[in-house]
Structures are given as structure tokens and as C-alpha cells.
Amino acid sequence: MKAIQARYSQRGPNPEALIEPVEVDLPDPEPGEALVEVLASPINPSDLLTLTGLYGILPELPATAGNEGVGRIVALGADVQGLREGQTVLLPLGCGTWASHLVAAAGDLVPLPDNADAQQLAMLTINPPTASLLLSEFVDLKPGDWVIQNAANSGVGGYLVKLAAERGIRTINVVRREGAAEVVRSAGGDVVLIDGDDLPGQVREATDGARIQLAIDAVGGTSTERLAGCLTDGGTIVNYGVMSGQPCQVSPTHLIFRGLTLTGFWLATWYAGASTEQRTTLYADLTRRIATGQLRVPIADTFDIRQIKQAVAAAARGERAGKVLITPRH
Incomplete structure (x- = not known):
């Protein structure tokens, strides 16, 4: 299927000039994989530092940007247990979430409440x-x-x-x-x-x-x-x-x-050294609080994935009253 990804092939001081919406052909999910449509993905300061080359870990180029987000399962490959089509899931950290769709290992997807605010849940993984x-x-x-x-x-x-x-x-x-x-x-x-x-x-x-x-x-x-x-x-x-x-x-x-x-x-250092129980306890508690509305943060603006340049420019501006999100139109 056709998908739109926010891609970049070089790093520099003006990230909005480097990032481009690119149409790609996604393969059908193989056994153990899932095809997911992205519902929302935030632009964090770490994302901007990655684009400028100043972050602690940098992906190989060219790369699809975006480190966290929430999606909905469109299709499942063979041999996938515990997930269903139409289910809301937390996307794997660092999987290139600034995209309309992506294919991910089903075992890396975390089920989320389907009736919760996807935009708020999209910011769960890092902040x-x-x-x-x-x-x-x-x-x-x-x-x-x-x-x-x-x-x-x-x-x-x-x-x-x-x-x-x-x-x-x-x-x-x-x-x-x-x-x-x-x-x-x-x-x-x-x-x-x-x-x-x-x-x-x-x-x-x-x-x-x-x-x-x-x-x-x-x-x-x-x-x-x-x-x-x-x-x-x-x-x-x-x-x-x-x-x-x-x-x-x-x-x-x-x-x-x-x-x-x-x-x-x-956070990556803590995560690497924490036990599975510590990680599970922390994220389960935060998921519950966000899903029930106890934890909410302002959202300044949302942009379609095709507007990625405008979105990155808006996120880079200091005078905002909330987070900028990518919310692909499906």
C-alpha cells in the first residue's frame, strides 16, 4: 500500500528545510508483523536535535523521523497472537513514527484503551x-x-x-x-x-x-x-x-x-538499566492516568504528515502554548 513518510537524508541547523514528505510502497505484513495507521505522533525537542545532529544517538541516513506515537492496527500478518485489527496501540520507540502508516513487529506493539484520547496517549512514551x-x-x-x-x-x-x-x-x-x-x-x-x-x-x-x-x-x-x-x-x-x-x-x-x-x-539510560517489572509498573500507571484524563498537557497545533515542514517549523518556535503533533489524515 501507499504510505507517506517524513524522510531526511542530511542534518543541519534548519530542520524544516531538510525534512520531506515522501510517498513509499509498504509491503504487506509478514508473519509476526502488523500494518499500523499512525493516529498521532508528537514533535519533541529530541526530534529537532536529531534532525540538527546534536542528539546523543543519531540514526543512519536516510531516515524516517519520529520517535513515539499511537496508531491503529490495519492488518496482521500470520502467527500474531493477542492483537486484533482496529486496535489502538502504542508504537515502538524510535520506529519512524512521522508517517501515515508503518509496519512493525507485533510483539513491540502495546495495546491501549480504544476509547481514550489518542493525541494525549501519543505523548506517553517519553515525557x-x-x-x-x-x-x-x-x-x-x-x-x-x-x-x-x-x-x-x-x-x-x-x-x-x-x-x-x-x-x-x-x-x-x-x-x-x-x-x-x-x-x-x-x-x-x-x-x-x-x-x-x-x-x-x-x-x-x-x-x-x-x-x-x-x-x-x-x-x-x-x-x-x-x-x-x-x-x-x-x-x-x-x-x-x-x-x-x-x-x-x-x-x-x-x-x-x-x-x-x-x-x-x-530516559534511555534508565530504561536500559531498569527491570521489566519497573518499566511495566511505571508505564501501566502513566497509561491509566492519561487514559482517564488525570494527566493532560496542552496541544498547540496539529498537522497532517504532508505538512511536515510547517509542523517542524512550528515546533521549533519557542513561543508556543503546548505540543505540536503530527496527525495524519486517513
Whole structure:
């Protein structure tokens, strides 16, 4: 059958100029495989970094872009058990999800509730577990504790606000503009501040000088230093992104005399080291919360796969109020 894939054969600083919608012939599914029509796939910062060549792992070129998403089974090859045509499934990580259709190993497809919001479920694989693990893997936070994060209006930031609230953890949310601040306030952020050189002072005033043991950094550059100034002695900064394009900057004073720790987090590393039980428990809990509407994040815009250039350009713009999704028209 005919399918449309978002393909690229080179990397560079302008990803929207490199990506193209390409028509391809997909083979019928072989034994143990499934033909899936893609319902929704998000554009994450990691996708843009992959297109520019700055991500930690890069696929061989040419490649089909897209790392996560949700689809519906159209046809099954022989010898497939436990799946049915018409079923909603979570697509395998990194399988080239910016496409109208794809063929995948049936054993790698995870059944999802058919009546849940496919667009929200399409964002399940990366951002929600990242937010959950950032809250649990580095500091033993208790109800009433504070955590500070920058890029609070990002996908991970939105999930973190909601998951922290469920655990009784209070959030200080740092953004770069007032429009983004209103989005985070509406999502339930306890304190929302505009980033700047006076951030540590703003935080002390807003929290009445509370102890803050954990800072979560998606920006890098001088923003990391400002987060360091907000932490109590012995606190931890966890970096999981580089939205500024700059290395994390932290004064040795914080590391040597105040005992701060700067570390990194990558979901792929956690996933590789976690047990099957740990992975299953985490994703089952998040799936239930998203399917029931407990966890939702804003969606700024949706684009057909044939509009992939416009979609990538929209996702690369900083001033958005939510995620950009590819939603192929079938």
C-alpha cells in the first residue's frame, strides 16, 4: 500500500528545510508483523536535535523521523497472537513514527484503551516517564517539599507539575515570558516566576526562604547557574535538556563550598538499566492516568504528515502554548 513518510537524508541547523514528505510502497505484513495507521505522533525537542545532529544517538541516513506515537492496527500478518485489527496501540520507540502508516513487529506493539484520547496517549512514551523519574530518582522528596524547574511550560514541565501535586510536592516553575507563565499557572503550578538574574531572590521571597533540595534543568547555559543559586546546601541539579544550546554553567563555588551536585538524566539510560517489572509498573500507571484524563498537557497545533515542514517549523518556535503533533489524515 501507499504510505507517506517524513524522510531526511542530511542534518543541519534548519530542520524544516531538510525534512520531506515522501510517498513509499509498504509491503504487506509478514508473519509476526502488523500494518499500523499512525493516529498521532508528537514533535519533541529530541526530534529537532536529531534532525540538527546534536542528539546523543543519531540514526543512519536516510531516515524516517519520529520517535513515539499511537496508531491503529490495519492488518496482521500470520502467527500474531493477542492483537486484533482496529486496535489502538502504542508504537515502538524510535520506529519512524512521522508517517501515515508503518509496519512493525507485533510483539513491540502495546495495546491501549480504544476509547481514550489518542493525541494525549501519543505523548506517553517519553515525557511522562521522564517527569515521574526526575521527581523520584535523585532526591527523596516528601509531601510539602519544594522542587524548582525551568522550561516549566514544556511537555515534561507540564507533566511534572501534575505529578508533583499528586504527591504533595510543591513546584517553583521558571519560564521566560509572561504568556508561558499563565499557561503554567492554569496547569496548577504553585509558584511561577520569570527567569532572570534575580531568580534566587525571587524564589526566596516566594517561598519564604524554604529549603529546596532539587532543581530540574532543561535549558543549560547560565540558567543552570541561576537554579544553583536557588538550592539549599547539598542540593542536586538534574539536567535533562539543552534548550539554550549551551553547556551547563555552574560556579565551582556551588560545587566545592556548598556541596551541590550536578548530574544528568536520559530516559534511555534508565530504561536500559531498569527491570521489566519497573518499566511495566511505571508505564501501566502513566497509561491509566492519561487514559482517564488525570494527566493532560496542552496541544498547540496539529498537522497532517504532508505538512511536515510547517509542523517542524512550528515546533521549533519557542513561543508556543503546548505540543505540536503530527496527525495524519486517513
